[in-house]
Amino acid sequence: MAHIRFNALDIVQKRTTERIEAPSNKISEYFQTDVFSLDQMKAALAPDVFKKVNHAIDKGKRIDMDMADQIASAVKSWAMTKGVTHYTHWFQPLTGATAEKHDSFFNAKKGIEVFEGSMLVQQEPDASSFPNGGLRTTFEARGYTAWDPSSPIFVWGRTLCIPTIFVSYTGESLDHKAPLLKAVEAVDKAATKVVQLFDRNVVKVSASLGVEQEYFVIDKALYSARPDLMLSGRTLFGHNPARGQQLDDHYFGAIPSRIYNYMKDFEIESLKLGIPVSTRHNEVAPSQFEVAPLFEDINVATDHNSLMMDVMKRVAERHDLQVLFHEKPFAGLNGSGKHNNWSLLTNTGVNLFQPSNSARENLLFLVFLVNTIKAVADNGDLLRASIASAGNDHRLGANEAPPAIMSVFIGSELTAVLNELEEKGNIKIDKGDNMYMKLGIDKIPNIIMDNTDRNRTSPFAFTGNKFEFRAVGSDQNVAQPMAVLNLIMAEQLTEFHKAVKKEMDKGTDKKIAIVNILRQYIKESKKVRFEGDGYSEEWANEAEKRGLPNIKNTPRAIEAFVSKKSKDLFLRHKVMTPQELEARNEIYLENYMMKIQIESRLMGDIALNQIIPTAVKYQNTLAQNAKNLSDLNLDNSEIVKNIQLISGYTKDLRTLVHEMIEKRKELNEIEDHQERTNKYCDEVKEAYFDKIRYAVDKLELYVDDELWPLPKYRELLFLR
Ligand code: ADP
Ligand code: MG
The missing domain is CATH 3.10.20.70 (Glutamine synthetase, N-terminal domain)
Incomplete structure (x- = not known):
């Protein structure tokens, strides 16, 4: 059985790489x-x-x-x-x-x-x-x-x-696209009205998106020798290699030549298709990389992200490589995400998230900044739902990815600005006063990018002139999180505009009205702002005190889509009807359940067909050895211990797999989709996966390497 693994290893050693040349040195030519x-x-x-x-x-x-x-x-x-x-x-x-x-x-x-x-x-x-x-x-x-x-x-x-x-x-x-287009229309309408409080020349606001895409690449032959990778996109088993990412030597390191040629190849194909790829580098984990195009109109950027993933898959074949978009292909190593860089631009060319040197323009900037924070504070549950998937569940909150708690990072300078604005709440502004100076919003530095980009642990971070939604899964279609983000922003801006108008109708000066409402929002949304280490346990505790939800799994997270609040919101902005939301919820539940079911079956199959027979074979060798030693009157206690260990894990494995199969049979009888899916999550995945994996990974450690059927982590990750 192990011959598939050794065959693959042999193939990998003999691989050569073909140098890829671009059609021209000038990208503009192709x-x-x-x-x-x-x-x-x-x-x-x-x-x-x-x-x-x-x-x-x-x-x-x-x-x-x-x-x-x-x-x-x-x-x-x-x-x-x-x-x-x-x-x-x-x-x-x-x-x-x-x-x-x-x-x-x-x-x-x-x-x-x-x-x-x-x-x-x-x-x-x-x-x-x-x-x-x-x-x-x-x-x-x-x-x-x-x-x-x-x-x-x-x-x-x-x-x-x-x-x-x-x-x-x-x-x-x-599909994913129709709701996105509708949400983009909604945010255009709402944002334009708000901008018109400042500038009547603006008639359209469009959303922009730049997607940083993380991925793993491994050799095709090794991939083909791992049924779990092939059928579920992730390794269900695999003992941690002696060397993983602890040396931090992969990030931004030199790109291995075979991968480099692959990257160049798919970049050329992408560029021909009008996808403006511009950045490539190694990521944190071994064999993990990132590609990022320049930002574009959100609709085009969304199509381009899906298309680029297709291109990457197909081009990988030409290089005998396999690209992995799963959020967590390897346990114990960093997972992959998609950082969604998002901003709003006016038809007059103003980025509404760009702080400026002019105090007046900064008020407009603060309007958009504060409203975004408020939108996230009020709709964290929907944002969380928008990125929920079986794959992303392994990543969110797993100490190396943004937690499942939706919070906003804005950096110390903007925090100071918002705090000052909030505290100076009762300052009286008289005619002729410089309001901006009095409120401390006259001096927001134009370039604050360097200060804001340092916190990489936040799921939703302000990075100088855009927000970056980092909790999106690497395998996900970005249309859904982007539809939700633009929708909640549309709702928030609509509310803001109404509130300002109401104040103005009472005779309040427009600017004062705006500032007053911003202040109120700053207070109300303070709980969602967090500047510390998002990966830490303290944050999870603190977030709980603040009442922020921390929903760890998909079936629970997606319930938010079908709440009354969500249905009203989607309907109000004509993005989706309650029926459409119900249908989607149904699809996602089913999809999640099937993914867990497939993984569970795979675990069972591999354990029973490959792992246990291998362990038994090795046990027999050891038993023979023990017998030989005893025939010679030599001490065989170490060998016997080893046999006991292996048979212990083998027995656990067999028992757990059979129990899990029985559990699945029981759950398959449940009619209610939500209940069945919840139980698949708790009583199959949570109850068995780690335990089964533990036994297999131990066996990997104890069984003779020559017999082991599955390519090991060190082979998958370091050979290319
Ligand atoms: P980092 O890894 O530091 O976050 P990258 O340069 O890899 O940054 O990616 C930043 C992404 O953000 C790129 O796709 C870039 O085009 C995009 N971006 C830059 N400005 C904006 C903007 N105003 N709106 C949306 N996306 C933007
Ligand atoms: Mg980024």
Whole structure:
């Protein structure tokens, strides 16, 4: 059995790496070459059509069929010059992966290549095969994908890909993208109204996103010898290697050449697709890395993150590597996340989270800063729900990742500013006074980035001119946390605007009204601000005193989506209906339960089929040895002890696995989804996984290395 492992090790030793060269030293020469960009569209369309299309895209308006026909024809001509034969609507269903259904341009009846406006605008994949949370009964299992013109069309391989949203026949969202687009619209509306208190020229506020993506890369052959990695994305067993990340020598270290070539390769492919990748480096754990593109409009950045993950998976194959996006592929080592850098920008080019030298502009900055803090303070439960997954549960609160407690870090300087503003609460401001000076908000340094970026333990940190949501899982579609963030911000800004107006109606000066309300918010949201070590136990205790929730697992966390408060909120801003939220909750519960079920089955299979037989084999060798020693009248007590140890762990393992199987059978009878999922979490995962793993990892330590069937951590992590 161990021959698979040794075969893999052999293959890895013999690997060579091919040097990857970019098509040009100038990225500008190949950036976006596989994208039907606005420039391409402009060149291909009649000027008046282009103007109309551009306007429709900008304003999120409908594109009529006549326009669609002209665009489709231009897209087809462009695509065919690139050797493209098929097209697909590209979408992000709730499975977590991206989805495609390829159709040929070739129309056999007409005998020519055809691509019409209607094919661009709408397609009908069979929705019954995608998760829908019971939104539709199977006999009306129709869903359709609808073109999202705000995200550019691209060519991937020989296929034209059209970014779309995926909805049911009756209009309910079945994907990650539709709610995001709606939340972005809501935050635009609310933020624009608030900014207009300061500047009437602003007519649009858009959200920006830059996603830092962490990942592991290991050799394909070793990966293939680990059924747990292949089927569940993480190692369910594996004794800690003598050397892990304790030397801290991997972070920012020299990138190993095989990985370097892989990175270069997927970066080139990404750049061609218009994904502006710019940063690459080693991460903390061995074999862990990070890639980050420049920030973009949130909708495009979201598509680009999903697309880049696809590109990374496919390019890895060319290098005989396997990329791991799971949040915790290796126990005992750092997990992976996605830092979501988020800000709000006006159509006049102002970043609303950028402190400035001008006191007046700083009031606007404080409005957005304080409202964000307040939004998180009031909706920590929803933010927590938005990042809940079986994988991320291993990471949140595991001493190396942000805890499951949602708190905000803003740095000492801004803390001082907010404290001063709060304390000077009763200062009277007279006509002719410099209000900003009196309140101590006249001197917020323009650049505070260096001071704010030091705390890496916070799940939600202000980093100079943006907020960084760091608790997002590495394997997750960012659309959901970003939809929630923009939604709660929309709600908060709407409330703020109302409150200011109300004060103003009473005759209060606008600026004073704003400051008064900010002060009130600072007080009310103080509990969510935390500047210390988020990984520490003291923080968990302190947070409990402050009444902040610390929800450790997914089934409990996602309940927040279906609370009355959440349903009202989503409905008020037209992001999702209560039915859509219920459906999603159902899908996530099911998904979580199935993931635990798969892991549990895998543990059982590997233990019974691979680990126990290996242990028994080694035990027999030892028994023979003990017998030989005793035949020679020599002391064999050490060997006997060893045999007892191994048989002890083997027995534990067998018992635990059988108990766990029985437990699963019992739980599978439970009708209620929430209850069944909760129990899978508590009575399968929590009750058995660590215990089973403990026994296996001990056996790994005691059994002869030559017999051990699974590639070990030191091999997975250090060979490349
Ligand atoms: P760090 O690792 O220090 O957090 P990186 O440079 O790796 O920083 O990543 C920062 C990310 O934040 C990049 O994607 C960058 O483009 C993005 N970013 C910078 N400014 C903004 C902004 N105003 N809004 C959104 N994202 C931003
Ligand atoms: Mg970061």
